[in-house]
Amino acid sequence: MKTPINRSRWIIWSSFALLMGLAPLVFSSGLGITVLSQMGIAIIACLSYNILFGQGGMLSFGHAVYTGLGSFMAIHALNAATEGGLPLPVALVPLAGGLAGLGFAVLFGYVTTRKAGTTFAMITLGLGELVFAMSLMVPEFFGGEGGVSGNRMVRDGLWGITFGPPVQVYYLIAIYTFICVAAMYAFTLTPLGRMLNAVRDNPERVEFIGYDTQRVRYLAFIVAGFFAGISGGLAALNFEIVTAEVVGAARSGGYLLFTFLGGATFFFGPILGAILMVLAFVLFSEFSQAWLLYLGLIFLLMVMFAPGGIASLIMMNLRVARYGRLRELGLSYLGLAASGLVMLLGGSALVEMVYHLQLNQSEGPVFGYLGAEFDVGSVTHWAAAMSLLAVGAGLFEWTRRGFLRKWGAIQTAIEVDIKSREAVL
Amino acid sequence: MEFFIISMLNGVSYGLLLFMLSSGLTLIFSMMGVLNFAHASFYMLGAYVGYTLSTFTGFWPALVLAPLVVGALGALFERVCLRRVHKYGHVAELLLTFGLAYVVLELVQLIWGRIALEFKPPPSLRGPLFTLINHSGQGLSMMLGAAPAELCRAADKAVRVVCSPFPATRGFMMLVAVVMLVSVWLLLTRTRIGLVIQAALTHPDMAEALGHNVPRVFMLVFGAGTALAGLAGVIGGSIFLTEPAMAATVGPVIFVVVVVGGMGSLSGAFLASLLIGVIQTFAVAFDYSLATLAEQLGLPLSQGVLSSTYVKMTLSQVAPILPFLFLVLMLIFRPRGLLGTRES
Numbered sequence: 001m002k003t004p005i006n007r008s009r010w011i012i013w014s015s016f017a018l019l020m021g022l023a024p025l026v027f028s029s030g031l032g033i034t035v036l037s038q039m040g041i042a043i044i045a046c047l048s049y050n051i052l053f054g055q056g057g058m059l060s061f062g063h064a065v066y067t068g069l070g071s072f073m074a075i076h077a078l079n080a081a082t083e084g085g086l087p088l089p090v091a092l093v094p095l096a097g098g099l100a101g102l103g104f105a106v107l108f109g110y111v112t113t114r115k116a117g118t119t120f121a122m123i124t125l126g127l128g129e130l131v132f133a134m135s136l137m138v139p140e141f142f143g144g145e146g147g148v149s150g151n152r153m154v155r156d157g158l159w160g161i162t163f164g165p166p167v168q169v170y171y172l173i174a175i176y177t178f179i180c181v182a183a184m185y186a187f188t189l190t191p192l193g194r195m196l197n198a199v200r201d202n203p204e205r206v207e208f209i210g211y212d213t214q215r216v217r218y219l220a221f222i223v224a225g226f227f228a229g230i231s232g233g234l235a236a237l238n239f240e241i242v243t244a245e246v247v248g249a250a251r252s253g254g255y256l257l258f259t260f261l262g263g264a265t266f267f268f269g270p271i272l273g274a275i276l277m278v279l280a281f282v283l284f285s286e287f288s289q290a291w292l293l294y295l296g297l298i299f300l301l302m303v304m305f306a307p308g309g310i311a312s313l314i315m316m317n318l319r320v321a322r323y324g325r326l327r328e329l330g331l332s333y334l335g336l337a338a339s340g341l342v343m344l345l346g347g348s349a350l351v352e353m354v355y356h357l358q359l360n361q362s363e364g365p366v367f368g369y370l371g372a373e374f375d376v377g378s379v380t381h382w383a384a385a386m387s388l389l390a391v392g393a394g395l396f397e398w399t400r401r402g403f404l405r406k407w408g409a410i411q412t413a414i415e416v417d418i419k420s421r422e423a424v425l
Numbered sequence: 426m427e428f429f430i431i432s433m434l435n436g437v438s439y440g441l442l443l444f445m446l447s448s449g450l451t452l453i454f455s456m457m458g459v460l461n462f463a464h465a466s467f468y469m470l471g472a473y474v475g476y477t478l479s480t481f482t483g484f485w486p487a488l489v490l491a492p493l494v495v496g497a498l499g500a501l502f503e504r505v506c507l508r509r510v511h512k513y514g515h516v517a518e519l520l521l522t523f524g525l526a527y528v529v530l531e532l533v534q535l536i537w538g539r540i541a542l543e544f545k546p547p548p549s550l551r552g553p554l555f556t557l558i559n560h561s562g563q564g565l566s567m568m569l570g571a572a573p574a575e576l577c578r579a580a581d582k583a584v585r586v587v588c589s590p591f592p593a594t595r596g597f598m599m600l601v602a603v604v605m606l607v608s609v610w611l612l613l614t615r616t617r618i619g620l621v622i623q624a625a626l627t628h629p630d631m632a633e634a635l636g637h638n639v640p641r642v643f644m645l646v647f648g649a650g651t652a653l654a655g656l657a658g659v660i661g662g663s664i665f666l667t668e669p670a671m672a673a674t675v676g677p678v679i680f681v682v683v684v685v686g687g688m689g690s691l692s693g694a695f696l697a698s699l700l701i702g703v704i705q706t707f708a709v710a711f712d713y714s715l716a717t718l719a720e721q722l723g724l725p726l727s728q729g730v731l732s733s734t735y736v737k738m739t740l741s742q743v744a745p746i747l748p749f750l751f752l753v754l755m756l757i758f759r760p761r762g763l764l765g766t767r768e769s
Contacts, residue, residue, distance in 0.1 A: 059516050111756050118460045118515060119688060122680045123756060129677045130749035137742060249673070253523070260520060293535065296527030303521045304509050351535065358538050 013182070020174040024167055033166045035282055040170070040177040041234045042274035046262065047184050048227035049255045054264030055188060056220050057200030058113075059121040062128030063255045065108065066101040066225040068247030069131070070232030072142060073100030075242045078150040090152055090163055094176055094233030101229015102222055109221035113214060116203065128252050135244040147243030150236070163237070173234050180227055185267060187223060196220045254281075257299055263311025272310050289359065290351045323417065325410050332406060335399035343392025349374065349385040426565060427557040427589045432710050433703065438595040440702020441602035445657035446675065447682040447694040448609065449650035455689035456626050456646045458515050459507065462522040465676030466529035467651040471495045471658020472667045473537050476544040484547040484663070492655040499651025503644045526672065534669050541668035546594050553590030560586050594664045601660060605653065606695075622646060681748045685755050687765020696763050701748050708744035 023036050045067050052058040074097035080086040081093065088096065112123045135142040142148070152163045163169055187193045195216050198206050203213045236242050245251065254277060262273020284291045306313055320326050352369045353376050360367065365377040375381050450464045461467075475491035482490065502525065510517040545551075555569050558577065577588035613619040624632040625642045633639045662671065682701055686693030715738070755762065 057516065059519060111753055114756060114760055118454075118458075118519060119684060121519060122460065122684045123752065125677055126681050126684070126749045126752045130746050130753070133746040133749070137738060137746075249677075253527075256520075256523070257527075290531065290535065292527060293531035296524050296531060299524040300506065300521065300528060303517055303524060304506060307510070307513050307517055354535050358535060 016181070017178055020178060024170055030166070031282075033170050035278055037166065037170045037173050037238050038278045038282070039275050040173040041231050041238060042258075042277050043177055043271050044180045044227055044231035044234070045255055046259045046270035046274040046277070047181060047267075048224045048231065049259045050264055050267075050270040051184065051187065051196075051220055051224040051227070053256070053259055054269070055193065055200065056196045056217060058116065058217060058221070059118075059256070060112075060124040060252070061121055061249070061256065062112075062124035062126075062131075062252050063224075063228060064247050064249075064251035065128050065131045066105055066228035067232035067235070067255075068135075068242075068251065069104050070097035070101040070229030071236040071242045071246050072148065072232075073097055073229070074233030074236040075148045075150045075240075076141075078152060078236065079148075082151055090237070091172055093152075093237055094230050097233020097236060098226050098230035101232060102226040104229075105222045105225020109218050109225065113217040113221050116213070116217065124252075125249070128247070128249055131247050132244065132249065135247050142244050143242070145244075147241050149241040152237050152240055169238055173238065176230060176234055180230060181271070184227060188267060192216065192219055192223075257295070261299065261302055261309055263309025263313075265308045266311040266315060269309050269311030276310075288348070288352065290348075290355050293351065294348070319414065320410055323410075323414050325413075328410065329403070329406060332399060332403035336396065336403060339392055339395035339399055341392075343389060343396050346385050346388030346390070346392050350382075350389060353382065353385065427559045427587060428710075430557060431589045431591055432707055434591055434599075435595060436703030436706035437699060438599045438602075438702075439706055440699035441599050442657055442661055443675075443679060443682055443702055444695050444698035445602050445605060445660075446654055446679045447686070447698055448606070448691060449653035450679060450683055451686075451689060451691050451694045452609075452653075453647055453650040454683065455691070456622070457518075457643050459518045459522070460515075460680075460683070461647075461650070462519055462676075463525040463529060464522075464651070464654050465672040465679060466526045467495055467499055467654040468658040468661065468675060469533060469669070469672040470498065470529060471655030472544065472662025472671065473533055473542070473658075474655070475659035475662060476537075476542050476667055479544070488656070488659050491659045492652040495655025495658070496648040496652025499654075500644050500648030502651075503647035507647070508640065508644075526676075530669060530672060539669055541666050544663050544667040546597075546663045550593045550597050552593055554593040554596040555591055557589045557591070558586065559589070560584065598660050598664060601656070605656065609653075678748050681752045685752055685762055687762030690762065690764045693762055693764030701751065704747055704751070705744055708740050708747055711740040714739040 020040070024033055027033070027036060045063075048066075049060070049063045052060050052063070074093050077086065077088060077096035078090065078093050081088040081090065108127055112120060112127060115123060136144070152169070161168055163172070195206070195211060199211075199213045199216045206213050206216070232246070235246070258273035258277035258280075259270045260273070261276060262271065263269025280291065280295065284294075288294070302309065308315075317326060320329065349369065352367075353374055356363075356367050356374070357376050366373055366375045368374070446464065446468055450461055453459060453461050453464075471491050474494050475487045478487035478490050478494075506521055506525075507518060510521050555567055558566050558568065560566065577586055611619075613622060621632065621637050622642055622645075624635075625637065625639045629639050632642075661675070665671070678701065682694055682697045685701070686695070686697035
């Protein structure tokens with residue numbers, strides 16, 4: 001059977017490639033290239049995590065084990081290639097990481113995928129702790145406190161590609177990212193990818209049809225481990241140093257957090273999450289000391305009110321726009337944004353003042369935040385921040401109720417519309 | 426011998442502390458199907474709240490008040506947040522508690538700072554509870570409280586005397602854990618509210634049809650479970666360390682306990698807590714490695730093998746990973762856990 005060319009798919013993928021190719025020309029500063037490289041690495045990691053989480057319904061607390069061990073294997077492979085004469089081109093070092101991730105996924109996945117659901121989550125947590133504790137105990141492989149460092153420079157590379165300048169590494173990462181994203185998208189269309197969704201939604205029924213759910217989970221786990229390892233290998237090439245924290249629980253938690261924030265129910269959700277992750281770690285952490293608190297709160301609110309993540313919010317609004325009713329919500333969105341901003345200003349001023357009291361007391365009572373001066377000794381400043389928070393919260397709740405009413409009405413209208421069209425067909 | 430007794434008691438007391446935590450976790454899990462990822466965070470909150478209260482009221486009132494405060498916070502969290510995501514399933518609930526763990530950690534650092542606090546047990550608990558005296562002539566004897574120095578000193582070179590004190594804090598920890606265990610058991614099996622809880626656990630719809638407010642029972646169970654964690658926190662925080670990392674150190678271990686014991690099995694959690702507490706305590710005390718083992722067996726090892734990390738690694742160094750190794754072995758050989766009933 002000959003399938004017709006899917007034009008929108010071609011447009012999306014080629015603009016994705018174009019975007020990655022042109023991005024370093026726009027953000028050409030050193031920081032820009034670093035951030036872009038890290039985004040590529042994070043995109044592969046989060047997408048590979050989503051094979052487990054979004055597509056397989058497996059909540060893993062230990063995904064950094066596979067990216068991290070991939071990193072370690074890759075840096076050892078790099079060192080063997082540059083010093084020991086292992087005939088491995090630098091450009092293929094991430095593949096060594098990928099194979100390592102695959103190998104460890106074969107090994108550990110056999111234990112973890114025996115169970116699903118909550119038990120699976122706990123086992124991955126335990127395995128993550130196990131590997132992290134091991135990493136401090138075996139300095140030969142993990143390099144102890146200082147980690148393992150390498151050198152990616154090739155003396156006389158083909159066409160002048162030495163991988164010395166960061167932009168060359170960026171393009172290597174971009175090529176890997178494009179191929180991996182395409183491969184992972186293709187994976188969702190394979191029979192195994194489809195079975196994985198079935199195992200997520202109704203494992204009992206899958207068993208009845210005659211499939212082994214444990215086997216499906218295991219195979220998907222191995223695929224995820226492979227891509228995670230590639231991401232780890234790219235990270236090793238990019239930073240030229242791998243420390244024990246890459247297998248730590250904080251890293252695993254980060255993948256989970258941002259994959260969820262981006263949206264696990266859509267393929268492109270984790271890509272958004274990965275971009276957010278890098279922005280948060282590189283830029284947001286500079287902006288505020290309390291950024292993890294904000295992150296945790298945002299995560300809690302997302303789980304409670306938008307469990308589909310940012311991707312589902314976008315798709316839902318796109319649906320509303322397709323039915324030409326987005327304009328009705330414009331005013332509500334404006335109100336939500338404004339009142340939310342007021343609430344955020346008050347809340348964050350409070351948090352920053354408490355943080356200043358707690359951590360930077362020695363610098364005196366006055367500090368600058370968002371271009372304003374705050375005095376932790378003054379009652380008016382505290383009262384102002386608190387009233388700002390209270391007023392913002394009140395307004396937000398008020399506009400939110402109005403918004404929910406409108407939103408509900410529009411959704412019902414759309415559902416009715418869809419139903420009536422189905423009836424005509 | 427005295428080494429064995431003291432280590433055993435230390436192990437059992439640590440195991441009982443683990444059980445104080447894992448019992449609340451198991452209670453919540455078997456009732457609501459929610460594995461409370463933030464359980465160790467409530468343990469940490471217990472320690473910090475207990476510290477703050479003890480500066481106002483002293484240790485003993487704080488021991489009672491702090492768990493109540495933590496339990497109230499837990500119940501509030503259940504009411505405001507957890508109940509809302511109940512309809513999205515267990516993964517969403519687990520994610521919510523995961524996010525809560527982040528927020529609690531940051532809030533604790535925000536309110537109490539990033540360094541460890543000076544949270545000490547009260548003076549009445551500071552000394553040893555009893556001392557074991559091993560006299561090479563008179564054998565093993567025990568005396569309450571600290572042994573006077575002259576008893577521990579040998580009169581002449583030929584006599585060997587070893588005094589091993591057992592700290593009162595550890596004894597207190599065991600006492601509280603046992604009292605708590607017995608009272609929870611009595612509450613669940615002998616009282617009306619306990620019967621309602623058991624009914625809501627197995628047949629929530631039927632219990633609701635009989636006019637019991639099952640969501641409120643859930644809230645109470647969640648509050649009670651977190652209060653138990655808070656109680657463990659006051660005791661654990663005063664005996665060990667009260668610091669922001671305390672949740673991350675104990676959290677994974679209690680999850681191991683719950684999985685090894687069999688998800689949702691209270692007696693399994695008890696067995697697994699004691700087992701892991703004893704194993705870890707004994708492992709820390711032994712400085713044996715594969716190299717010393719080979720030496721004792723009279724196996725000659727080459728210099729290259731002897732310098733390998735794996736051969737030099739002592740049992741006390743391996744101690745932190747033992748619970749996790751135990752978990753992996755358990756899953757390979759007995760996937761439903763020690764006393765677990767359901768094969769999911």
